Amino acid sequence: MTGEQLSTLFGLMLEYAVPTLKIFAFTLLYSIPLGMVVALLKMCRFKPISWLTNIYILIMRGTPLLLQLIVAQYSVPYIVRSDICPDFIKSLLENVDIRSESYTFNMMLFAFVLNYAAYFAEIFRGGLESIPKGQYEASRCLGFGKFQTFFRIILPQVIKRVVPASSNEIITLVKDTSLASAIPYMEIMYIAKKQVPLYASLMPLFMAGVFYFVFATVLTVLFSAVEKKLDYYR
């Protein structure tokens, strides 16, 4: 490849790194708060809610993310046509333009968020349950209310405990965004694959690989810094 070709290719890859970052950022933005809610629902003492939440987590963790992405993308027309679908859902979905770009992105994000929220929920639940009962009792005896206990005593300790597992999950997400190329959604992986026959070279895939590697490594360094910062107590 000539130098000119290389720089054109590099520019193209950079341009399509943006949609990848978009998937990554929006998935985190929604799945982390949703994961907290799901964790609390799973710990709910009213058993039916806990069971339903558990079924959701089982499905999300038990089936491939790729399958979930494809189902989310193509299921709307089938749902509208099915006999068992309630009318109010039909009327809601009929106005959706399934050819629009925002539809593709939103349904993809929907699948990413639901999938990652399930994993985050299990991490947060583990963190919450690992806090000794004595912490709740001590704070109760000092007169703290339920909210004060949660936000001042419990949550700060949970955050420290969930950082290692969460960072693992977040770094996995960097690489999982490439599954979007199968929908297809135009992000860095999709464009890299497309350029291979054009240039008759592996260079596009190599560049995509470097991008993922640098991104994941930066996050790794960042999270180890966060862990170190939280290391002021045991």
Next chain:
Amino acid sequence: MAILEVRNLSKSFGTLNVLNDISFDVEKGEAVAVIGPSGSGKSTLLRCVNQLEKASGGTIRFCGMDMFVPGPGGKSVYADKQTLRKVQEKTGLVFQNFNLFPHMTVLRNITEAPVCVLKKSKQEAQEIAMELLKKMGLETKAKSYPCELSGGQQQRVSIARALAMNPEILFFDEPTSALDPELTGEILKVIKELAADGMTMVIVTHEMNFARGVADKIIFMEGGYIVEQGDPEQLFGENASERTKQFLQRYSSI
């Protein structure tokens, strides 16, 4: 008038009765020691009075407030949330394993509740905290984290934390059981000083000599019942019940 009045208190977990017909008073300024073999319900008693467990029946009155009294149907009921909260603020509990907040400095462990619960200013809470730390001989540890302290120091911080709420009564749930003998002494010394200052206290302990030396009243429990209660001379004397003598003898023979 007694600060704490417990009458016919009972507590059961399912069909298991862990407390039966427990009645005693704690007067202002009194130090009461609760002794007895493991599993006799001493800790459960403290936990019921401190609202960490729900009692099943009987009466608990604290500072003239009806915290847990028989209702119209005869079954005992708890007071409204506001009263319970007031009781909670006026009682302090020191745990066997300290339960300090590991993510806060020693100083913040002590000031957090006065600031958030009693709405004291940060400065005032810190002054009180430093005063208490000085009393505990820990003024140099204010900026340390609990994990950097020895067990004895952690327990002294947790006593300071309870005292910062200015409680009417302070409960100790086996405060030295998690400590080695050398550190046990420093905690017992602190409790002794508190007793001399006139702090009202209920102490669950296995330290018989300490109970004998410090307590104004001793309650001996076994199997969920109070076997005997009275001043130390009575329980450690010739006129104690056979069971009490037997228990104390076994202790002193170790």
